[in-house]
Amino acid sequence: MAETILRLQNISKYYYSDxxxxxxxxxxxxxxxxxxxxxxxxxxxxxxxxxxxVISGMLPFDEGEMYFRGEPTFQYDDQDWEEYRRNKIGFVFQDYSLINHYTALDNILAALVIQGKDPESSKEEAMAYLEQVGLTEQAAQRASQLSSGQKQRLSIARALAKNTDIIVADEPTGNLDSETGEQIVEILERLSHEKLVIMVTHNYDQAEPYVTRRIRLHDGEVVTDVPVNKRDENVDQDHQNPSEGEIKSNSGEKTKKKHLENFFALKNIKMQKARAGLFFTFFLITAVVSFLFIGELLVYRDDRITKEYNSDAYLQKNDTRLVVRHPDNSVLTEKDQAAIAGVKYVTMTDLCDYANDINYYIEEDKDYEKTHGSQDKQITNVDNDGMTEEEKNQGIRLLDKTHFMKSSTAITKSDLASGRLPKERNEIVLYTTDKKKLNSQIRCYFSSENLWKEGESCFQDLKIVGILKDNTRQVYFHPELCQMLTYGMDKFVVWGEFCWDMRYEKYYGTMKPVYVVVADDLKDNQVRVSENYIIPSTGYGLVPSDLKMAFSGQQGVLHIEKEESGNDTAGAQADEIDQNMKAAGLETDSEETSQKANRISIDIEYAEDFSQQGGDFIEVSPEIYQKLRDYYNIGTTQASVYIANYSKTDKVLRELQDMGYDAISTYQVSATKYVQEKVYKRLEVIGISTLILIALAILQILIIRSILKIKKKDYSVLRFIGMRRRQMGRITYLEMGIHCIAAVIVTAIIMVILQQTGVSFIRNMMFYYGIIGFVLFIVYNAVLLFLTVFFFNRTLRQE
Ligand SMILES: Nc1ncnc2c1ncn2[C@@H]1O[C@H](COP(=O)(O)OP(=O)(O)OP(=O)(O)O)[C@@H](O)[C@H]1O
Structure with missing residues (x-):
């Protein structure tokens, strides 16, 4: 007598509705x-x-008891029932319940993997089950492409693969024609020799020749329970319950779990490429949009955007420019330049800092326009002898104010396509496609609102000695020229006592800096002043209206004052500049420590003609200029250092300070005042970006969760063949995780490529990213992934 495997005792089941x-x-x-x-x-x-x-553990019963192998099931909790369904029952359904996008072989492998087997080494076993139902040839065919009978046979093979003692079949022939149906019943009959097979059928006639027992239910009661075909029973006892020990020993083994999750997650991606593409696309959209808006938040985290730039101290509104010098203001050497250039994110070092606030205008009609007779202050009562009408009335109208001087210390020979770097004060290099321009002369105009009087300009005739490789409008000047134009700032203040005070019968200085420029045509002690030099009121009155005329041809004394002289002798404009310098943290001299003026005097002789330079400039002979240079032993003490991006300012400043330099950001010291409108704009951008990130999160959770719902059918199939809910959850995490990781990596690669290929707003944003940005980006996407799958799994659990 075969062993009783299942016993139902007084089992009742109720369905409750409202x-x-x-x-x-x-x-x-x-x-x-x-x-x-x-x-x-x-x-x-x-x-x-x-x-x-009830028998298969899919439905709880309300009364009575069910015994499995003599053990009552009343103490079973949810997990025990899950275990029971997985390990004890093989299912065959009328609708086959196959995973349609898997191959026949994969459907069987799925059942084996759920039992904890390794998919690779189980292929042979799977093929053996397919062989038992005659599906060897269809092994590689997708389940969806099989005929109805083949589908049902596959579903039986899968039930077999579960290696359970009991197989339940709910109308397995319901969808099949009679011939195919009979084949299925035949297979089940074959299996029943070593298992218990319970089949619900509407077509008893078809089953009758094969079954061993018939149970008829009516209104929930057993009305017939009769043996049908007597069988010579010799149940393979060895085969009984082989699964139990095997499965128990398998459970809990981490490597097997990994097999399972990898198998299903990768199979889903591989077998459903369109769906996988859809998931990936959504994760990619989320990754890209989140990257951009996290970037936007990072950019706007810096509140400099809300500040107004004050160009008093630094005219050039360049947020990547730092000013660097030694704390003792000693001369910067090439060694210093190399050390500074070696700091990470430093892109350019120009040893002539002040010149970086001087605009240059080099091309007529593009940068400046020569105007004739349109000067505001026409000086009529001057001696016009020797001057053409044009010279008298010539003026310069500046068209473009975006170019700032840089010295050739900022480049090397490798930046040149042809020619050489400037060796003399009056030599420059620039970019041009016109090869003929090499060695030609050009006139270059300079102006600087923060150094000289507004609207003031001077010019120099320069020789092009080199042509740059890069197509840029930046011109590189010899450092000597840069220094010459900024000596008033950097080293000395000059004023000529050429303002005659009739009361004291004495020449007075202008009480403001006068900038020296060299005029190569002047000789010995000659100087030349502008005819439109504006004489400031000295406070003594009685300034003769034709005073300017009085300079011509007269002897004078040029007073030169060393920088340390303090503020008391400098004019209003110099005072202002001093204050700005102080604000910039660069001024070491304070009023308390200021020393007495330290002057030299050089006898001068006024040249016959008038200078075309602006009124703040005085042209001197090369000899006078050399005397000044010798006296002041001029060298560069302050460098402009450019960094790759403003976001790296603090990093580079810290590094330079650690190296022993004084360093400030010209932008930080100039942009100090908050502008309400800009503050609102910043809050708006931060608010909108945050809202977009939140909306994106909600959208992604909703969209991906609803696409995931397509998978529900597959999951219910997997549940029938024994997969745990928790395993299903982990598979979803893994599958979606793969999409998410791929999307994050692809996004990062795209962004790096865009950064490299020069999409400027991406390049700018990438500087703000750094490690923190990427961590935020990854965390945002990871949290979204987690929430999406968590909510999906929760809906699965609730069903
Ligand atoms: N989920 C349910 N909620 C409420 N009542 C149900 C539910 N499922 C079944 N019933 C009822 O319980 C009784 C038994 O249904 P069951 O589906 O077991 O019958 P069946 O013999 O399998 O019928 P069929 O051959 O039509 O499939 C029927 O009266 C049915 O209406």
Whole structure:
């Protein structure tokens, strides 16, 4: 006598609805043994499916007890029932419940992997099950491409693969023609020799020749329970319950779990490319949009955007320019330049700092326009002898104010396409496609609102000695020229006592800096002043209206004052500049420590003609200029250092300070005042970016969760063949995780490529990213992934 494997004792099952209670099973008493092939029949609504579901652990019963191998099941919790369904029951359904996008072989492998087997080494076993149902040739075919009969055979092979003692089949022939249906019943019959097979059928006639027992239900009660075809039973006892020990020993092994998750996650991606593409696309959209808006937040985290730039101290509004010098203001050497250039993010070092606030205008009609007769202050009562009408009335109108001087210390020979770097004060290099321009002369105009009087300009005739490789409008000047134009700032203040005060019968200085420029045509002690030099009121009055005329041809004394002289002798403009310098943190001299003027005097002689330079400039002979240079032993003490991006300012400043330099950001010291409108704009951008990131999160959770719902059917199939909910959850995490990681990596690569290929706003944003930015980006996407899958898994659990 075969062992009783299942015993149902007084089992009742009720279905409750809001309005009624249906008793689907009424005190069922049944026993099942190995080696039986049981047909459950009865009219529709009799309770057949309910009974099958109770037996297979899919439905809880309300009364009575079910014994499995003599053990009562009343103490089973959810996990035990899950275990029971997974390890004890093989299912065959009318609708086959296959994973349609898997191949026949993969459907079987799925069942084996769920049992904890390694997919690679189980292929042979899977093929053996397919062989048992005659599907060897269809192994590589997708389940969706099989015929109905083949599908049902596959579903039986899968039930077999579960290696359970009991196989339940709910109308397995319901969708098949009679011939195919009979083949299926035949297969089940074959299997029942070593298992218990319970089959619900509406077509008892078809099953009759094969089954060993018939149970008929009516209105939830067993009305017939009769043996049909007597069998010489010799159940393979060795085979009994092989799965239990095997599966128990398998459970909990981490490597097997990994097999399982990898198998299903990768299979899903591989077998459903369109769906995988859809998931990836959504994750990619989220990754890209989140990258950009996290970047926007990072850029706007810096509140400099809300500040107004004050160009008093530094005219050039360049947020990447730092000013660097030694704390003792000693001369910067080439060694210093190399050390500074070696700091990370430093892109350019120009040893002539002040010149970087001087605009240069080099091309007529592009940068400046020569105007004639349009000067505001026409000086009529001057001696015009020797001057053409044009010279008298010539003026310069500046068109473009975006170019600032840089010295040739900022480049090397490798930056040149042809020619050489400037060696003399009056030599320059620039970019041009016109090769003929090499060695030609050009006139270059200079102006600087923060150094000289507004609207003031001077010019120099320069020789092009080199042509740059890069197509840029930047011109590089010899450092000597840069220094010459900024000596008033950097080293000395000059004023000529050429303002005659009749009361004291004495020449007075202008009480403001006068800038020296060299005029190569002047000789010995000659100087030349502008005819439109504006004489400031000395406070003594009685300035003769034709005073300017008085300079011509007269002897004078040029007073030179060393920088340390303090503020008391400098004019209003110099005072202002001093204050700006102080604000910039660069001024070491304070009023308390200021020393007495330290002057030299050089006898001068006024040249016959008038200078075309602006009024703040005095042209001197090369000899006078040399005397000044010798006296002041001029060298560069302050460098302009350019960095790759403003976001790296603090980093570079710290590094330079660690190296022993004084360093400030010209932008930080100039942009100090908050502008309300800009503050609002910043808040707006931060608010909008944050809202977009939140909306994106909600959208992604909703969209991906609803696409994931397509998977529900697959998941219910997997559940029938024994997969745990937790495993399904982990598979979803893994599958979506792969998409998410791929999307994050692809986005990062795209952004790096865009940065390299020069999309400027991406390049700018990438500087703000750094490690923190990328961590934020990854965390945002990871949290979204987690939430999406978490909510999806929760809906699965609730069903
Ligand atoms: N989920 C449910 N909620 C409420 N009542 C149900 C539910 N499922 C089944 N019933 C009721 O329980 C009784 C038994 O149903 P069951 O599906 O087990 O019958 P069946 O014999 O399998 O019928 P069929 O041959 O038509 O599939 C029927 O009266 C049915 O209406």
């Amino acid at each position: 309005t009624s209670v249906t008793q689907a099973l009424r005190k069922i008493n049944l026993e099942f043994s190995m080696g039986e092939f049981v047909a459950i029949t009865g009219e529709s609504g009799g309770g057949k499916s309910t009974l099958l579901n």
